[in-house]
Amino acid sequence: MLKNLLKVAVRNIVKEKSYSSINILGLTIGITCSIFLLLYIVDELSYDKYHENAENVYRVVSHIKEPDNEFTWAVAQIPMAPALKEKFPEVKDAVRFFGTGRTLFKYEDKRFYEEDFYLADSTVFNMFSYDFIEGDPGTALDRPNTVVISLAIARKYFDTENAIGKTLAYENGDLLEVTGVIKNVPKNSHFSFDGLISRSSNPDRQGSWGNFGVFTYIQLPENYNPEDMQTNFKSILEENVAPIFASIGITINYELQKITDIHLHSKIQDEAEGGGDISYIYIFSAIAVFMIIIACINYMNLATARSVRRAKEVGIRKVMGSQRKQLIYQFLSESLILGVVAMLLSLFLVFLLLPFFNDVTGKYISFSYILQPNILLALGAVILIVGILAGSYPAFYLSGFKPVSVLKGKISSQGGNVGLRKTLVVLQFCISIFMLISTLVVYDQLNYMRNKDLGFNKDRLIRIEMPGRDLQATYPALRNLLNSNPMVLSTANSSTSPGNNIGKVIFNVETNDGEMVERGVDFYAADYDYIPTLGMELVDGRNFSREILTDTAQSVLVNESMVKRMSWDQPIGKKFNLSNIGRPEVVKVIGVLKDYHQNSLYSEIEPLIVIFSKLNYFTYIKIAGENLKEAIKSVEQDWKKINPEKPFQYSFLDESFDEQYKADEKRGQIFTIFSILTIVIACLGLLGLASFTTQQRTKEIGIRKVMGSSIQSIVVLVSKEFMMLTGLATLLAFAGAYFFLNNWLKTFVYRIELSDEIGTFLLSAVIAMGITLLTVSFHSLKAASINPVNSLRSE
Structure with a gap:
């Protein structure tokens, strides 16, 4: 019996080549994407589990x-x-x-x-x-x-x-x-x-x-x-x-x-390594499920839509003695075979595309991951879901036809439960539009973080680390040589760098009332040129000055957040006691820095003070002009003159600072890729449904053309139903996306406002409507262009 079921199933699949191709392609894309997401999730969940304890x-x-x-x-x-x-x-x-x-x-x-x-x-x-x-x-x-x-x-x-x-x-x-x-x-x-x-x-x-x-x-x-x-x-x-x-x-x-x-x-700022985010595990898990659901919806839609074409087969089989149970097995076996074929093709695609996926995600996943028992179990579950879940409704629906009604031609020419099919189309496009909106908003948020004014200029800044007092002692000579270099605008140094964590120490700080209170404050050291070289702005007072000798030991700068924290009416002249870091007991504020982002935009700007030091760990070199390659070569030559035994190693400040957002950017790229593929799967199903719909209405279209209808009016007629379904899906997607994105954006300290994203929502609606119109119009135009004589004759 099993052999016969498989033989008939394969025969039916081969016979309906276009239908089978659309189903296999949709299932393959959905399963392939789900496997990639599953590999990503399993890798994220595997962190540190290799330790025996x-x-x-x-x-x-x-x-x-x-x-x-x-x-x-x-x-x-x-x-x-x-x-x-x-x-x-x-x-x-x-x-x-x-x-x-x-x-x-x-x-x-x-x-x-x-x-x-x-x-x-x-x-x-x-x-x-x-x-x-x-x-x-x-x-x-x-x-x-x-x-x-x-x-x-x-x-x-x-x-x-x-x-x-x-x-x-x-x-x-x-x-x-x-x-x-x-x-x-x-x-x-x-x-x-x-x-x-x-x-x-x-x-x-x-x-x-x-x-x-x-x-x-x-x-x-x-x-x-x-x-x-x-x-x-x-x-x-x-x-x-x-x-x-x-x-x-x-x-x-x-x-x-x-x-x-x-x-x-863990969301702690000073982690040893850049961490992941459990919320993205939930998001990617949902995407994987969505893609399987959309692929299954395609199958169910197309299978029920073509029910008229198989109605006579069911009727004749029942007349010849087939029981409903046998017909259900037959239809389920067809969907299982399609699922197995799609799974095999998906595994082949995963093998081919895994290097590209690793490059996009920054992972090091090998194909052998698939051999893990939990992943093999998941893949088996996917086949069963696709085969049984997607195939169950068509199987039970088609096997329920009454032979007398079928052979008398009383089965609806619309092909199956029209209400259910419309519901599935709405659900399918609702998911696709939801992901499209989310993708656009995620992109806008990441773009906002990448381009937000940080309060300093990180462009064309080379950063060199100078560990050890001996190496730092060479900075004055290096500075003099670099400042005479026509390819260098300025040089500076500091004990930390934007994007790096900084020290926090408890200092005695003067209040607005003149009392001294103890507060934990972020601090770092910098030289005279640090503020202008990094393009920071002073909103009150002045910078450290070479002309005022006391600045080296008795002066500090603070930022606006420090002023706000202490509620100072007049910050200039306020006192700090820095004795616990080996500085004088009394130093005074000489300037207020405009708030800038020392850390990433994931953290709020902390109150800080800047103390003076001539020799520090980081050296910054501001490059003149756009020829960075030539400028770096020139800087290296100057370095070798001063430190011939030391390796010349540098980084660009903008790249180092932006490195903090790489993980989110990669996750954003994953989200974008799979959102696009979700829409592709939905379009494949829509393409199949549009093809079936125009075939079912061939005679109607022929009569309308004979009666004088234009091609344009026929295209509108056929497309109208699908456009209405897409419009309903868009409204539902808007509500879901607003709720999800509003909560997601709350995880960022600095973020775009969702109220400013109305254009994004409208754009997604236009894109969805446009895709629907193009997809449906292809078959509508094809049917409307047929000579009515031929279409009526074929009926």
Whole structure:
């Protein structure tokens, strides 16, 4: 029986080539897109799950609340980890990662700056699972001045994987012995590194309970409720932290984040790596479902529409003794075969297009991902959904025909349940228009963030990092040489860079009433030329001046947000006490900076102060003219004259700053691509329905032409119904899109107003109507152009 069902199903599919092609193409596009989205979602959900202890490892984060401000840091104090491990037996292990900054390493004639080396506690490989190529994970970091490096670093310096026993030299000549080589940290990690240095290599870095700055992780027992750790944290706070902060009105609470939740759920500004967003997982899951639904709707519509053409087949089969159950099996087998064919074609397309998809998304997904049991299960479910769900209504509808009615010609020539078909068309286009509107608004929001006035000019600015006092000491000579270069407009330096996190320290600040109060304030250091080189604006007072010697030690700049926070009537002359960072006890405000975005537009502008320093970490070079390539070459020559032994490495400030939005831009591109393909699937179904409708009305169209109707009036007649359905779908899509986008935009601190997007909504309606008209008109024109003699004869 099964063999006969398959044989008849294949025969019917081959017989109706155009119908089958439209169905297979629509299903293939829908399934292909759903597979890509499924791979993306599975990859996003897989972050850090490769660690054997992933379910029991947590990061300690610090929530800090001031009298007029609160924020969360992804770091804790240095003494936190040993205190937890020593005092509380439920803490099985505690590990810290200490940033080492940009460091120059040497091996023979090779010199490279590394930014992803960290000091780590020796038990790091007991808690976290990394694949060792060489070395013993249990003892690799036990001794001082030892390092475990990634495979990429081993090949970079030693041209081999066999690096055990070799040494990397610091710039000052100190040596690090390689005691382990691991495979590169998997891309699906919330925290990645190129090298881990033994914590005992820097025993003097003890820190205090008053200073935050290290990533801290703890391992708890299986089935332990992390909420129970709050009692332990309270003990730590009362004993060590409250004595420091309580007197100045600052409260601190510690929270635990499971490492498998960090990538998608953590919104902390100072994350080690750019994170994902769980909301996009929901969005892309919905898109995947939408695409399958639209493809299924196509099948159901076309199958019921062509019911008249199969009515006689059903009638004759029933007269010959076929039972309804057998007919249902027959129609379901046809839809299952179409689903299997579409799935095979989809897998082939995924294999071909996966490199392009990885390029768009920034992922490193391999085709072998599909062999994962959960994905194979999902693919099997898709075939069943497409085969049974899409095929069930046509199967039950067609098999329900009464043979007497069929053979007497009493079956509706309209082809199936017209009301249901119209409902499905409306649903299909409602989803498509909803995604079109969402795509346009997402694009507008990302474009707004990319082009918003940041309060400084990041164009044609080269940024060079200068780690270490020795290298920074060469800046004055470098500055003089660069300023004499005709391809350089100006140079400047600062301790941080726009787009980078900056330090926060508790300072005594003068209030409007002349009292001194303690406030946590963001701060960084800059030289005389920083403000003009970056094109920042002063709204009050003046910049640091070479003519006024006291500016170097007794003056600071503040931003407008700082003025607002302190409610100063007259900010110029207000005092700060900077003694806790080694500055004079009394410094005065000499200028107010117009607010600018030090961090990304995901964060509000924080109050800050700028102190003076001649020598800093970052150097900025403003390029004259548009020939960047030639200018960079000229700057490199100047660099080599001053620092012949140092590698010349640079970045463009605009690219570095915009890097913060890359993840959202990539997600926006994914959304756009799949929205377009959703509309394509809907158009395929519409094309098939329009073809069927014009075929069913061939005689009517012929009579109308004989009676004098023009081609234009016939096209309008046939198109009117579809245009009305699209109009209804547009109204429903408007309501859904407004609700969704209004909530989505609330996740951005700086955003477009949805009330300003009326043009976008109208544009989407015009596009939808235009696509519908073009799709339907193609077949309408074709039918209207046929000679009425031929069309009437064919009837």
